[in-house]
Every structure is written in structure tokens, then in C-alpha cells.
Amino acid sequence: MLNENILRKVRKALALASNNPSEQEAQSAMLMAQRVLAEHGLSIQDVQESENEQEKNVIHEHATEYGKTIWWKKRLSAIVAENFRCFSYINKRSNASQIRFVGLDSDVSLAIEIFKFACETIQYHLSKYRQELKESGYRKVEVTYMGNDYLKGYLRGLDQKFKEQVEKNNWGLVLVKDALVVQEHESMNLKKSKPTGASFGGNNGAYERGFTDGKSFDSSRKMIAN
Template identity: 40%
Template sequence: MAVNEKILHKVRALLNLAKNGGDPNSNEAQTALLMAQRFMAENGIEEVEVSDQTDRIELKEVLDDYATEFEKLSWWKKSLGRVIGQNFRCYSYLNKRKGYTRLAFMGLKQDAEIAIIAFSFATDYIKVGADQFMKGYRKDYLLRQGVRPSISHQRSVRNNYVEGWISGLEAQYAEQVNKEGWGLVLTKDALVVQTYKDMDLKRGQSTQHTKAESSAGRVAYAKGYSDGKGFRSAHGRLR
């Protein structure tokens, strides 16, 4: 098994373990996305060290692949794609057709494959966390108000939770990068930069929801931020 295939196998195994563990708050789930970044960064360091020692030239392959199908893509998936792309040496971009949108990642083959896996895992994990939070919120709201919250109110509170989760994940990635000194390691490869530039994509408008500034909205954002940032620092090398 090639080195990159070994890395991908371990990332898939780790994320599948966390995803299928049944408990979204388990240690496996909390460390999965950080470990995926660690695998990629450490493998990148090793490849640089090997190249420096042997002066060998390796053929690089750029992968441009989709992480979603064409759909009415939610604002938060676009935001999550940006965070994942920045932390896995990839570009994330949107492809639109007949009112539907799909999200893609472009990077060196191994980096893009890991980014797609991490994006899929994070998407599922956000949905589970938001569902659990909203279940408790609706119950508390009914007890306090005597009625169920409106659909629009629930959507607003849920969006705040999701935005907080993504912000928390981004902050945790930044802490890991700073702690490990991975700033240069996570720089996009020159071939990826040129390939993306040659695509000459049109820059679209960024889409974000309007954050609810109510007390409920602030509580939801804080809980989401805590959950997104709740990944423990990964220790050890799974090689």
C-alpha cells in the first residue's frame, strides 16, 4: 500500500469509528477532525524530508472533486467548506447549475481526498449536535412559554448554533496549527494555486445568515462554539 493510501486508510478508519460510535461526545468523535489534519500535516512534513534527502522528483496530481451533490446548498456548508479547505491545503469552490449548487475541493490528490472525508464527517456531526441542542431547546421553551417555538424562531436559533460550531472548529484548528508550527506546511502547493488560477472562476457573493442577537441566539451560538471547539488535542502518531 502506498504511503498516501496508508494515510487515507487511517483517516477513513478514524472518522468511521467516530461516526459509528453512537456517542457524538465520545473521545473518538472529539479528536477525529484534528487527527485528520495531523495525519495530513505530518505526512506532508515527512514527504518534504524525504525529498530533501534524496533529491527525487515526484509527479504531483491535482484532484478536483465534489463533496456534495447538486442541491439547495445551505450557507453553513459553504462556510464549513472554506474552513476545511484552508486547513487541508485545498481550495473550496461552488459549481452552480439551474438553481442548484454543489461544493468541490481542489488540492493535491491526497489532501483533497482527506478534505472531502473530513467535510462529510463534520457535516454529519454538526447535524447531530444541532438536532440534540434543538431537542432540548424546544422542550425548555415549551415549559417556559407554554407553546412551541415558531418554525422561523427555531431556524434562527439552529443557525446560530451551527455558526458557533463552525467558528469553534476554526479556532481549534488555528490553535493546533500555531502549537505545532504548521503554518508553512499548510500552504497550498504551487501547482494547486496555478491550476485554480487557470480555472478563472467568477467570484460570487458570500452568503451568511443574519445572526440572531436575542438571548436565545447568543446561548445557541455559545453552545455551538463550545461543541465545535470541544475537540481535544491529539497526541501520538498513528502510523
């Protein structure tokens, strides 16, 4: 089926990138996954509008297990959701929480794959950046603050890259969320998230480093075979 074919191509791209964890490979995988979804969006709609139209199922699926939800994962989930026709939200239970996505079945499956891969990629590059800071003699508290500045820049760079790709390829209408998904989200009456409690150092160098890494990718590299 078409949806399964899309999933297969995205999984192949992420597998190729994960074997070579560079900034360019990682960002290429995420952006190319968005491209595949967008390029096949109209075809998916055509299938849904055909005589063999299948029922649309709006699902809620968790992307993280219950525990402490890190601030940057909340922001990342919102970025991914926006670019894969879903909504993300925090589901709380007692003193724990988890990140969940709501959307059509195939869209949620893609969003969660991209989210998890992005988390691994960000953690890899953050760890490398923090190690550089430690080796340069920065104190522990400075490493923490500058690491958060780096993350803030990284997420901003990744978000901007997604938006530029959407604008460049005129994918705005393709990535519009299904009406059933919007209706489901509105019916949930979710409260707005509280401001992050993370501490930032306001270091422009760390932010710019993260921003550059978040936007960096090699557009000439063919990640997904037809």
C-alpha cells in the same frame, strides 16, 4: 505507499469516532486527521523530491451532489480546504450547485473525507440542539434562527481549534498549498460568494453553545494507532 497509509489512518480515526457520536470524539477525529496530514507533510515532500518523484496531479472533485447548497456547508468547506491544502468552490449548473475541492490528489481525498464526516457530525449535534429547543417550548421560527446562531458558533469554534492546533505545532509551512494548486485556482477566476441568505436571531447563548461544541475535543484520547 505513504499517501495511502495516511488515508488508512484517517479512515480508521473517523470510523472509531462515528461509532460514538459525542462532541469530543467527533472533534478529536477531525483534528487528529489534520495532525496526521501535517506530521507526514514533510515526508510526502521528501518522497516527491526524491529520484522516484511522481507527477503531481491537480484534481477537481465534488464533495456534494447537485442541489441546493446550504450556507453552513459552504463555510465548512472553506475551513476544511484551508486546513488540508486545498481550495473549495461552488460549481453551478442551471438552478443547482455543488461544493467542489481543488488540490493535489491525496489532499483532495482527505479533505472530502473530513468534510463529509464533519457534515454528519454537525447535523447530528444540530438536530439534538433543535430538539432541546422544541422541548423547551420555543416556536418553530425561533428554533430556526437559534439553530443558525448555533451553527455560526460551531463553525467559528471549529475554525479556531484548527488554527490553535496549527500554531501550537508549528504546522504553518507544512500546510502551505502547492504552487500548482494556487496557480490552478487563480486561473479559474472565481467570483466571490454572495452573502448567506440565512436568518439569524443574534442569540448569544446559542452561538456560545455552538462555539463550545466546535472547540470541544479530548486531546488525551489517542484516536489513531501507530
